[in-house]
Structure formats: C-alpha cells, structure tokens
Amino acid sequence: MMRTRPLKVALLGCGVVGSEVTRIMTTHADDLAARIGAPLELAGVAVRRPSKVREGIDPALITTDATALVKRGDIDVVVEVIGGIEPARTLITTAFEHGASVVSANKALVAQDGADLHATAEEHGLDLYYEAAVAGAIPLVRPLRESLAGDKVNRVLGIVNGTTNFILDKMDSTGAGYQEALDEATALGYAEADPTADVEGFDAAAKAAILAGIAFHTRVRLDDVYREGMTEVTAADFASAKEMGCTIKLLAICERAADGRSVTARVHPAMIPLSHPLASVRGAYNAVFVEAEAAGQLMFYGPGAGGSPTASAVLGDLVAVCRNRLNGATGPGDSAYTRLPVSPMGEVVTRYHISLDVADKPGVLAQVATVFAEHGVSIDTVRQSGKDGEASLVVVTHRAADAALTGTVDALRQLDTVRGVASIMRVEGE
Template sequence: MMRTRPLKVALLGCGVVGSEVARIMTTHADDLTQRIGAPVELAGVAVRRPSKVREGIDPALITTDATALLKRGDIDVAIEVIGGIEPARGLITTAFEHGISVVSANKALLAQDGAALHAAAERHGLDLYYEAAVAGAIPLVRPLRESLAGDKINRVMGIVNGTTNFILDKMDSTGAGYQEALDEATALGYAEADPTADVEGYDAAAKAAILAGIAFHTRVRLDDVYREGMTEVSAADFASAKRMGCTIKLLAILERAADGASVTARVHPAMIPLSHPLASVREAYNAVFVEAEAAGRLMFYGPGAGGSPTASAVLGDLVAVCRNKIAEATGPGESAYTQLPVSPMGDVVTRYHISLDVADKPGVLAQVATTFAEHGVSIDTVRQQGRPDGVGNEASLVVVTHRAPDAALSGTVEALRKLDTVRGVASIMRVEGE
C-alpha cells in the first residue's frame, strides 16, 4: 500500500552536492515515490547566503535558520552536506533530539565524533547513514556493514581521494613534476584553491578511520590513522617505480593483525606493482580493494567525488532511511564490539624503497649493507649508479628491502643519515600490494 502523507526532508547545505541532491529529488520525484513507498518532499533548505540564486529550488524553501527548520515539528529526515565539525555536529544532534533521522556526507565529523553520533542515533531510535562520506558514488559503506556482515574482513586497501590520484596519474603518464600536475588538477577543478586536505592526506585519513571502524567492528578515530602526504613524491620516484614494474598511489591501508588482536590504519604514498588492480585506476577515480576471509578479494571502483556522484550516494541513503521510517524500523548502527586497539605505525610490516645519495668510492655499499643488517632489515635488491646530474664523486644508491617493521626501517634511516659516506636520503617509499 502506498503511503499518501509525504516524508519531509530538510536539506542542510546547498553547495555543489546539496544543489544536486535537490535537483534529483525534484526531477526524480515520481521514481523516488515508487521506490520508497511514499512521496518524499523537500521541506526546507538551510543555507548561509540566502541571496544566491539556486536554480530549480523554490526560494520559499530557503532559510538561514537551520535549527528552526529542524525544530518545526514535521521533518522526517535531515540531509547534512555542510561539511566540517560545527555547526554540522550541533545540527545533527538537534535533528536526533527532534525525532529526525540523518543522512550525512561529512567524513571529517564522522571520523572525529562518529561514536557519539551513533550513540545519539541509537538512543533516539533513529538512523545515521553516511555512504557519501567515504567514496562518492561507490557503494562501499553498505557492502561492508551489511553484505559482508557475516564475513571477517582482514584488509582494506584503496585510493579514496580523486584529487591525489589525478595528480599522481599525470606524473606517471606524462613525466610531469608535482607542481605541474597540481596546477593542471586545479585548472580542471579537481583540486581546491587550498589543496592541503587532499595532498597532505587528511581527507583520505578521515575516510580511512570510517572504513576501519566498519570493517573491523572497532572504534577508529582520525587521530589513530598514520598519515603522510604526497607533496614530496618526485619524477625520480616514478622513474624508480617504473624500473621495478610499479607505479605510485596515495593509499589508505587498513589491516587486522595476523593474531587478530589489533588493527592498523595508515595513509601514505606507496609503490604498487602494475599487475595490482589498483595500479590501473586512472584520473580522478577511486577504488577500494577488500580482502575477506570467505568472500576473498573484492574491488569497488568508480568516481569518488563531485556533485552528481556524491549526490547519488546521498539519495541512496535517503531511500533506505525513508523506507525504515515507513516500516518504523532502523537500519544497522555502529558495530564496535571487538574494541581492538590500533597499533602504532612502528608495528606495521612492509617492504621499502630507499634512495640514497652517497660518496662514489669503494666500501660504501658494504657500509650501507652493514647498517641495514644491524637494524634487522634484510635487503632484497641494490642498484648503484652515477648521479644523473653529473655531480662528481657522488652516486645514487637504491635499496629495496624485504618485509620489515616500520620502526626498524626508521632506525636504519636514522643511522644512515649519520654515515659520512651518505650525503643524503633522497626518498623513502613503502612497497605494497605484493
């Protein structure tokens, strides 16, 4: 039976994503009604600048008082696409206090205060959905917390920021330097005027925290995620990667320890073999590789940002939440029963690619190899060649290690810097996906 009373939606924020959400709600109203089982009505749009022209949105719906909109008594669902911590956190809390379920795309807030928001939703018997907070249009949150709920996930590795993937892809495919690739990303609208959140890994780290919490049924906050940006990645690093049959990606890597007693969460640039599925992810696309005990290896791929892709994920959540409202039920909430500790980066075991500038004389290689051995780091391959810039009496030494703890590698590098024959550590990069 079709319900005749419409479900009323408050839209908090009407930027690139919010305006696209409003457009789809309007143009696809009949389809949404059939899919939900009741009409869905945009009842109000809270914005900061009411004078801005918003094509396709009735000016009568516009308000600058988001709190009053939520408190007016007839709102069923709030869609929060404001971003940031405040006022978004306060508005979501107000929504719950007034019986309103919430759909959010706010990765920063969920990574920082997800546990408290989940608790508030559960306390009031309401939904908190956030598919759009992690990978744009890619269905990822729901498969992890529903489709794979009966499985044990051991590892999640992925590209979760389109801006950084675009930059690194251009560096790889054209030989451009970092700044040149960033300038192109900015000109095309992929990078913000201030790209810090993307290129320094903050955006990816927030998404990593959310994904780790869902995958491992434990609470992982943004502060728990180890983070390195990609601003130091150079054309020389890509040249070395190609010689190894690899490329470079900014990866979010979430792992359960072999004994199951802890987890790790990290974001950093890494070399991955060209044979790995993530290596072929081009332009501003995202992809996430999931390794589960029973399901095996799964990959989720698609556009990870932008108004339309993100709005698609928001509308998917809206349909699910509205269906729950009609059924007087709620969907899955937070699952954090394992309470696993998050291990420090020093415990992570992986391979490394280290490029050194060294004196070009006999005995240097032996000295470097001894330093690695003293710190328990086994060397896989070594390549030495004269400096390409023609600097006399200096050579470039590239060492690729076997798997070793990150703490051991850090100790090795610190000792290498103290050697008279080592003029500098040009780059350090992890090697993943093997």
C-alpha cells in the first residue's frame, strides 16, 4: 500500500547532474512513488549561486546554507552531487548525525574516506550508497556488493573514464597525436578546460580504489592505487600496438594475488589485444571486465559519465535507500573483513613493451639482451629497424615483476649504445 506521507529529499548541488536528478524526480514522480511505496518530496536544494535560473525547481527551495538544510531533522535522504572532499565530507557526516541517509556521486570522497563515512552511517543505522561514483549509469557497485556477494572476485579490469577513452580511440582510429585528440575532446565537451584529473589518471584511480575495496572486501584508499597518466602516449605507440595486434587503453586494474594474501590496484595506459572485449570500447564509453571464480567472466558496458547517465545511477540508489527507509532497514554496508594488504607496484607481474633508440652497429642487441637477462626479465620478441647510424629496438617481454623491469630500464639507460628509452608500456589482457 502507498504511504501518503512523502519521503523528504535534500539535494546538495544542482549542476549538470543535480538538475537532471530533479527533472527525473519531477517527470517520473508517480512511477518513483509506486516503486518506493511513498511519494518523494524535494525539500531543499543547496547551491552556490542562488540567482541562477533553474527550470522546474521552486525558487523557494533554493538555499546557500547547505549545513542548515542537512541539519533540519525532517530530511529522509540527502543526495550529494557537489563533488570534492570538503565541504562534502562534513555535510554528509552532519546528515548522518541528523538522521538522514545519503546517496552520493562523489568518487574522490568515497575513495579517500569511504571507511569513515560507512562507520558513521552504521553508527546511526543509516545508508550510504554511491553507485554513481563509478562508471556513471553502468550498474557496477551493486552487482559487486550484492549480486557477487556469494562469489570470489579475483580481478576487475576496466575503462572507467570516458574522456581518456575518447582521446585514445581518436588517436587509434585517425592517427592523431595526443594534443590534437585532446583538443577535439575539449571542443565536443568530453574534456574539461583543465583535463588533469582525467588524463593523469586521478579520476580513474579513485574509481579503482572503490572497486578494489568492494570486490576484495578490504580497505583500499586512493593513496594505495598506483597511477600513471596517458599524456606521454604517442602515435608511434599506437603503430607498435597495431603491429602486435593490440590497441591502447587507460585501464583501471584491481587484482587479488595468486596466493590470495594481498591485492593490487593500479591505473595506467596499457596495450591490450584486439581480441579482448575492452579493445572494442569506443568513444566516451566505459566498460568493466570482472573475473570471478564461480560466475566466470562478466562484462559491464555503457555510458560512464554525463548528466543523464549519472542521474540514472543516483535515482537508482535513491529508490533503494527510500525502500530501506520505509522498511526500517539498511542495505549492505562496508565489507572489509579480509583485511588484505595492498601490495606495491613493484610486485605486480605483467608483460612489457619497451621501445629503445639505439646506435645501429653490431653487438647492440646482444648488450641489450644481456641487461634483460641480468635482471631476470625474459624477452619474448624483438623488432629492429635502422637507418644512418640510428636504430629503433622494440622489445616485448614475458611476464615479469614491475620492479625487475624498472631495474632493467635503469640499466639500459646506462649503456653508451642506448640513446634513449622512447616508450615503456605494459601489455595486459592476455
């Protein structure tokens, strides 16, 4: 039966995502009420610029005092879409203290302080949901936290940033350089005026921390995630990738160690075979590949950002939290019972593609091969081309520890016959 008293919702932030949340709440009000068992009432909207016209929102609901809004005491659910660490962290904590559950899209905050926020929510018997913090509209957090709760997840491998995927896809399909592809992404609205968070991997690293923590039931913070950006990827790297039957993607990779005693989380560009499902993810789309013991290999694909996709995830969480509210229950909270340590990047084992500029003379290949052997890195294939006393040497290795590869590269740089290390890229998905 439908409850007549509405559930009151406070919205923190009314930008692209927040405004779309209010639109869906209004246009789908009857359906949402039927699904929840009670109508929703937008009780207040906290913004920084109250003078801005916001279509479809009663001006009387607009406030600049977000703290007063979350302290009201009659709010059932706070939806936080302002982003950043502060004041979002304080506002969410205050909301819990005053009896409101929280739905958030704040990946940076959840990655950094998710454990503390979950603890506060649990202390007050409330919910913290954040499906929208990872991969936009793609259902991912809930499947990992609930659908696969009875399984053992060993690996999560994914493209979790649409901006970087658009740029790399353009470089691959058109032969464009990095800056040219970035300029197009900016012109089309895929890249921010300052794209640092995307192209340097900070956005993807926050999502990797969240995914690893949920998948492996352990604490993984943003600082635990190894991160490399993609600004150094060149057209020459794509040419080499194509020769290997590969393409290049910026990947978030979360893995459980083979012995089950630790986990790793990392973000970096990598070559992946064209036969891998992630290789065909084009444009600004996201996709995440999950490997579990019983379920096997699962693929989650869809739009990973934007107002409507992100709002869809927010509303999904809002419905779930409101249902819990009506039933006097809470959903799954933080699960970190395994307490697995996060291993450093040096212990990660994978394959590598190294491009060297070397002198074109006899004995160079032997010198290079000796350095690899001395550091315990086995060579799979070598390609060499040369002209006018200069040569390019491309080495693809078998699987080796990252620390061993780092030592190899440092030693190669000391050789008189090596003019420079043009590129180092990991090879994944094989």
